[in-house]
Amino acid sequence: MKTLVVGGAGYIGSVVTRLLLSEGHDVVVLDDCSTGHADAVPDGVELAETDITNTADVLAGQGFDAVLHFAAKSLVGESGTNPSLYWRTNVSGTRALLDAVTEHEVPTLVFSSTAATYGEPEVVPITEDTPARPTNTYGATKLAVDMMITNECAATDLAAVSLRYFNVAGAAFGAGERHRTETHLIPIALDAVAGRRDALSIYGDDWPTPDGTPIRDYVHVADLARAHVLALTAATPGEHLICNLGNGNGFSVREVLATIEHVTGLPVPVTVGPRRAGDPARLVASAERAAERLGWAPELTLAQMVADAWEFARARVGRTPGTGPTS
Numbered sequence: 001m002k003t004l005v006v007g008g009a010g011y012i013g014s015v016v017t018r019l020l021l022s023e024g025h026d027v028v029v030l031d032d033c034s035t036g037h038a039d040a041v042p043d044g045v046e047l048a049e050t051d052i053t054n055t056a057d058v059l060a061g062q063g064f065d066a067v068l069h070f071a072a073k074s075l076v077g078e079s080g081t082n083p084s085l086y087w088r089t090n091v092s093g094t095r096a097l098l099d100a101v102t103e104h105e106v107p108t109l110v111f112s113s114t115a116a117t118y119g120e121p122e123v124v125p126i127t128e129d130t131p132a133r134p135t136n137t138y139g140a141t142k143l144a145v146d147m148m149i150t151n152e153c154a155a156t157d158l159a160a161v162s163l164r165y166f167n168v169a170g171a172a173f174g175a176g177e178r179h180r181t182e183t184h185l186i187p188i189a190l191d192a193v194a195g196r197r198d199a200l201s202i203y204g205d206d207w208p209t210p211d212g213t214p215i216r217d218y219v220h221v222a223d224l225a226r227a228h229v230l231a232l233t234a235a236t237p238g239e240h241l242i243c244n245l246g247n248g249n250g251f252s253v254r255e256v257l258a259t260i261e262h263v264t265g266l267p268v269p270v271t272v273g274p275r276r277a278g279d280p281a282r283l284v285a286s287a288e289r290a291a292e293r294l295g296w297a298p299e300l301t302l303a304q305m306v307a308d309a310w311e312f313a314r315a316r317v318g319r320t321p322g323t324g325p326t327s
Contacts, residue, residue: 001232002026002063004106006052006097007070008045009036011168011177012112012221016068018042018173019225030058031071040175052093056100066108066232067101069094072142075181076116079137090141091148098152109149110231113162115217115244115285117143120278125286128164128242135278150240159235163227163290165219165245166283170305172222176312185216185256186306190313193266200268202253204275213253215282217246220300220308230294246285247298256302263306 003020007013008029013036020027021042029041030048041047048058052071059067072090073079079086101109116139117132134140149160169186170176177187191197205212227245235241251259257268290296 001065002028003232004028004030004055004058004064004067005070006030006055006067007036007072007112009033009038009040009047010070011175011179012224013068013070014040014042014175015172015221016070016225016228017045018175019222019229021045022173023229028058028062028064030055035073035180037178042173052089053096055097056103059100059104059106062104064104064106066110067097067106068110068112068228068232069097070112072112074114074138075183076136076138077183079141083137086137086141090138091144094145095148098148101158102152102156107157107159107237108232108235109158109160110228110235111145111149111160111162112228113146113164113242114139114142115164115166115246115283117146117164120280121283124282125246125248125284126244127286128244128289146240146242153238153240157237159237160240161231161235162240162242163224163231163245164242164285165224166217166285167219168221168224169218170220170222170300170308171312172220172225172308176221176309178316185253186260186309187313189257189260189268190264190306190310192269193260193264194313198269199271200257201271201273203273203279205272207275207281209252209281211252211254214279215250215252215284217250217284218256218302218305219245219247219298220305223298223300227290227294227296230296234294241293243290243294243296244285244287245290245296245298246287248284248286250282250284251302256306259302259306263303264310
């Protein structure tokens with residue numbers, strides 16, 4: 001299958017690119033490298049270093065079978081302070097992509113969406129029938145894209161799948177997290193363990209959870225990549241399938257930190273601050289539809305996510321202190 005991976009120089013996109021390549025697919029990456037890294041694109045894969053609005057130029061005359069779309073601005077805080085950047089990039093950019101897909105008759109689209117479209121749900125685990133009420137600009141723009149895709153499938157024979165998920169962690173195929181602005185718990189905690197940043201701040205330890213810290217859903221990036229590849233063959237012409245990806249239970253902040261300490265053999269320096277306004281106590285996604293329609297279920301553990309992320313971090317910056325257990 002000939003695939004175009006839009007945003008394939010980013011964290012998740014680069015892992016998906018490598019998985020596709022390992023399975024014998026013909027892969028081209030489109031990425032402007034504004035947040036991704038050109039060297040994350042593996043050897044043998046063409047990189048079209050250009051903006052998403054130029055997707056039509058890359059698709060022209062190439063006979064692509066599918067587009068996998070990962071390109072987006074994704075910092076929640078920044079989306080509140082610079083909303084125009086998010087509407088322009090995430091929504092207007094995707095509109096140009098959809099027009100290009102239609103113009104060049106690409107039959108299949110897989111969109112990397114987000115569970116931030118649901119906002120603060122009243123019931124967890126979250127299913128796809130949960131009302132979408134995003135509480136930030138980032139989530140709102142991704143929901144707008146999902147709505148555009150739904151309309152596109154209704155008007156054409158486009159076969160599309162959107163995958164919604166919360167936190168992704170780990171590394172696979174030699175690719176991992178290296179965001180210029182890092183906001184994710186596991187890489188921040190690993191940096192604190194390695195002495196590359198100050199103590200990690202926990203936003204409150206008085207939540208209505210078993211250990212007082214918020215519970216969140218985590219999926220290994222290798223499991224996530226597998227879901228995107230499965231979606232390529234699960235897509236049905238004229239249908240926009242939306243599937244949540246999650247482990248169904250979630251892990252508290254304290255559980256994540258305890259796992260990091262076990263994997264690295266080193267303590268995580270921690271301070272406790274006040275709760276962050278708008279944070280829910282528990283966010284967990286149900287993956288029952290993904291199991292039914294994609295044949296997907298998460299396979300890798302939290303410990304494996306941390307171990308793979310730790311190995312990737314050490315390989316990038318040289319050996320960090322400590323030689324603790326790795327599983």
